[in-house]
Amino acid sequence: MLLKDRVVIVTGGSSGIGRSISLEFAKEGAKVVIADIVEEPKRGKFFEKEHKPPVATEINDNGGNATFVKTDVGNQDDVEELIRYTMDFYGQLDVLVNNAGIHIPGNSQELSMSDWDKVIQVNLRGQVVAAKNAIPHLKNSKFGRIIQIASINSFGGGLGPAYPISKAAVINLVHDLSIELGPHNVTVNAICPGAIETPIQDYMTKEIIEEYLKTIPMGRFGLPKDIARAAVFLASDDANWITGEHLTVDGGHRAKV
Ligand SMILES: NC(=O)c1ccc[n+]([C@@H]2O[C@H](COP(=O)([O-])OP(=O)(O)OC[C@H]3O[C@@H](n4cnc5c(N)ncnc54)[C@H](O)[C@@H]3O)[C@@H](O)[C@H]2O)c1
Incomplete structure (x- = not known):
């Protein structure tokens, strides 16, 4: 097991990529705190259409250790409570x-300012x-890690004036935090997924998905697990000296000019 007994918070862990990260981390022996606005997994129009149990239930039923904490990451009080709960319940925070x-x-x-x-x-x-609330505890861990999920849209426009900006800023945040936290042996990295089969794609149409597939050299959307295994790597001891980096996981999408 690559992450035995490490305590991990996964925000947005109920569905899609976060769900898969939670499951893969639990398989590697981590104790997982799932922080999401809803416990019930989302069901998508194109992907993840079938009913699934809440991820904490699935992990605990399979002999793992997971807890759900209702959290809106846009709400500072919720995030502070999430960190407090994790420390009270598990006594440590590693990732x-x-x-x-x-x-x-x-x-x-078209996009309103609100x-x-x-x-x-x-x-x-x-x-x-x-990150701000987790950092004091990550500094006390022997395996401190922050993994930010950015996007291939960090590097280009075409999805409006909000989403790509937010994802571009996350890359800079990785650079800044890696400098701040390097002396504390905490690594900070981003994963930049290409198009992944999750409910976030519900805004697309079947036709857009078919056109999009032609732009991916490997000819398919990624699976949530493709991102989850990259996250396991970055959290593991194999990535001990990797920090301030972003790892693109996109089936070759960005390789094409
Ligand atoms: N799916 C893709 O193609 C893709 C590509 C690049 C980047 N990403 C990024 O990956 C991450 C996960 O995306 P996904 O595709 O799994 O999306 P998703 O919509 O399938 O799942 C997102 C999860 O986040 C939760 N969530 C939403 N708002 C929240 C909030 N305020 N507080 C806490 N939880 C909240 C949702 O309830 C849901 O469980 C996102 O940051 C997304 O931008 C996704």
Whole structure:
């Protein structure tokens, strides 16, 4: 087991990529705190259509150790309570996976400023607030890690004026935090997923998905597990000296000019 007895918080862990990260971390022996606005997994139009049990239930039923804490990462009080709960319950915190994220479609004319605020609040402020509150405890861990889920949209436009900005900023946050936390032996890295089969794709149409597939050299969307295993690697001892980096996991999408 690569992560035996490490205590991990996964924000947005109920569905999609966060769900898979929670499951894979638990398989590697981690104790997982799932922090999400809802415990029930989302059911998508195209992906993850079938009913699944809450991830904490699935982990505990399979002999693992997981807890759900209702948390809106856009709400500072919720995040402070999440960290307090984790410390009271498990007595340590080793890994923060900042995964919760939303996308609201619309270009500069269509997207309202209140929707812009919402995206930034969850995707960017949420990651900053969670890191800020987790860091004092991560510094006390022998295996301190922050893993931020960014996106290939960190590097280009085309998805409106909110989502790509929020994801671009997350890359800079990784650089900044890695400098701050290097002396404390805490690593900070991002994963930049390409298109992954999760309910976040519900805003697309079947036709858009078919066109999109043609732009991916490997010819398929990624599976949540493709991202989850990259996260396991970054949290493991194999990545002890990797910090301030972003790992693109996209089936070759960005390799094409
Ligand atoms: N799926 C993709 O193609 C893709 C690509 C690049 C990056 N990402 C990023 O990966 C992360 C996970 O995306 P996904 O595809 O699994 O999405 P998803 O919609 O399938 O799941 C997101 C989870 O986050 C939770 N969540 C939403 N707002 C929250 C909040 N305020 N506080 C706590 N939890 C909240 C949701 O309830 C849900 O369980 C996001 O940051 C997303 O931007 C996804």
